[in-house]
Amino acid sequence: MTTGSARTAGLTSRDADWAGLRAVVAGLGVSGFAAADALLDRGAAVTVVDATEPAEGSPMEERARILDILGARLRYGEPAVRALPDEPADLVVTSPGWRPDQPLLVAAARAGVPVWGEVELAWRLRPATGAAPWLTVTGTNGKTTTVRMLTAMLRAxxxxxxxxxxxxxxxxxxxxxxxxxxxxAVELSSFQLHWSHSIAPRASVCLNVAPDHVDWHGSLEEYTRAKGRVYANTEVACVYNVQDEVTMHLVEDAEVREGCRAVGFTLATPRLSEVGLVDDVLADRAFVEERRTSAAELGTLDDLRAGPDAPPPAPHLVANALAAAALARAHGVPPAAVRQGMRDFTPEPHRIADLGVVRGVRWVDDSKATNPHAAAASLAAFEHVVWVAGGLLKGADVDELVASAAGRLRGVVLLGRDRAAISDALARHAPDVPVVDVARTDTGAMDQVVADALSLAREGDVVLLAPAAASMDMFANYGARGDAFSSAVRRLDTRG
Structure with a gap:
């Protein structure tokens, strides 16, 4: 055991002896600040490194000022993040965005210095007794919706x-x-899971696995392996997606606590130890005593509607609700609270957000569908769609997405830097679907997109913004892209 790992081995709760621990915190973002602040509070000696010096008046400068007052050492510039500081280190706490091949992290590994993410640090800073249990959620898509819905159920x-x-x-x-x-209710990205080692959740779920962040992890296998870490040490229930065999195999390979069960969620009729759908009823055959012969009603599809005039819930929203319900039930939440949580849940902005009917067409903002897997789930929710797509594909393949959606496409409007890749896939798999290419990148581009989409739509159709791509080629983030779309739809409405 190296000196660093020997020093950190006993740090399993906030009541352990953290005083004098020599910690390097990599990154001065929100998570880095939280890690440094918590370590200083426990008496550790903290050095914070960041490649960028804080700009005057920025949030980063404010965080740096606070940490300086608390006694942290601050190091900036490229040299600060390419090697460990001259002072000896017992631990490196990294921000989730730092890749494993980042030079400072590589140097730590070579020197035998443990590297934790801030989530791992948070687990180890729980009180020795009476700590709140964690219900953990990961997946390529649907994490935030599931976590927020789960929280609503717990609060109910x-x-x-x-x-x-x-x-x-x-x-x-x-x-x-x-x-x-x-x-x-803890949402975990693959980055966070990569740097987590000892978390033992009460219940856990991997919603789905599709290619994403392969550049960060190095391969799809490593990305999948990181997702599978969500199940490690689970106490009560490992929840998996019956429609995604990868998640089932991840459960089969997981090292869990004695007595932990595998519980599936499915959009089909649930089998034993599953939650699923019976007609329009969300049913539990996993957490009821007589589950071999009966099920508990957890709610109905109407409980998931955004309002009386809203369309039926999309299949992936129902799947998210079932996953959240399984986690809640594993924690002992009664069926009535699960139902109330579904009713209380408010969808996050830009996630299948119904903008209403304008000019006889329903408009839906799913700007958060930033990869092909998310866009495929969104497109599957509607029968006849004018699809608005494009942006930064980050090397993602869209052929499978286009082929699966071809039969429901009324037309497609493309924008953004990588729109040609989607256009080529449409030519291969949906050659008869009309396509409008919007080359503009100015602030008025979305008005043209909306006008072109309306020209392709028929009464009763859905115009769906589900880009299958990131937004930073034209917008600050997916939220800004969604806002631009919804604003253009409102302007269309006012023009009568």
Missing amino acids: AGLRARSVGNVGTAVLEAVMDPEPYDVL
Whole structure:
């Protein structure tokens, strides 16, 4: 055992001896700040490194100022992130975006210095007794929706619960909250899971696995392996997607706690130890005593509708609800609270957001569909679609997506840098579908996109923004892209 690993081996709760631990925190973003702050609070000696020096008046400068007051050492510039500091180190805590081949992290591995992510640090900073259990969620798509829906179910059961992790709130913030939580719903990206080693969730789920972030992980196999870490050490239930065999195999390969069960979720009629659909009823045959002969009703599809005039819930939203319900039930949430949680849930912005009917056509903003897998799920929710797509594909293959959606496409409007790749796939797999190519990248481009989409649509059709690509070629983020789309639809409405 190296000196670093020997020093950190006993750090399994906040009540352990953290004083004097020599820690390097890689990155001064939100998670890096939270990690440095928590370590300083426990008496560790902290050095924070970042390739970029904070700009005057920026949030990063404010974080740096606070850490400086608290006693952290701050190092900036490219040399600071290419090697370990001159001072000896017992631990490196990395921000999730730092790749495993980043020079400082490689140097740490060579020197035998443990590397943790901030989620791993958060787990180890839980109190020795009475810590809130974690219900963990990962997957290529649907994580945030599932975590937020799960939180609504937990709260409906009267529990003090919070959505944390990749959903936006740092796990450390919740773990260190002076008012303890009853339970945490934790969204974990593949990056976060790669740097996590000892988490033992109450229940866990991998919603699905499709190619994504392969450049970060090095291969699809490594990406899949990182997703599978969500199941490690699970205590009560490993929840998997019956329609995605990869998730089932990840459960089969996982090292779990004695007595942990495998529980499937499915859009079909549930079998034993599954939750699923019976007609329009969400049914539980996993967490009821008489599950061999009966099921518990958890809610209906109407409980998932955004409103009385909204379209039926998309299949992937139903799947997310079933996964959330399985996690909630594993934690002992009663069926009535699961139903109420579905009713209380508010979809996140730009995720299958129904913008209403304008000019006889329904408009839907799913700008958050930033990869082909997410776009395929979105397209599958509607019968006749004018599809708005394009942006930064990040090397993703769209042939399977286009082939699967071809039969429901009324037309396609393309924008963004990599639109030609989608156009070529349409020519191969949907040659009779009309395509409009919008080459503009100015602020008025989305008005043209909406006008062209309307010209392709028939009354009763859906115009769906599900780009299958990232947004940064034209927009600050997927939210800005969705806002531009919804604003253009509103302007179309006002023109009568």
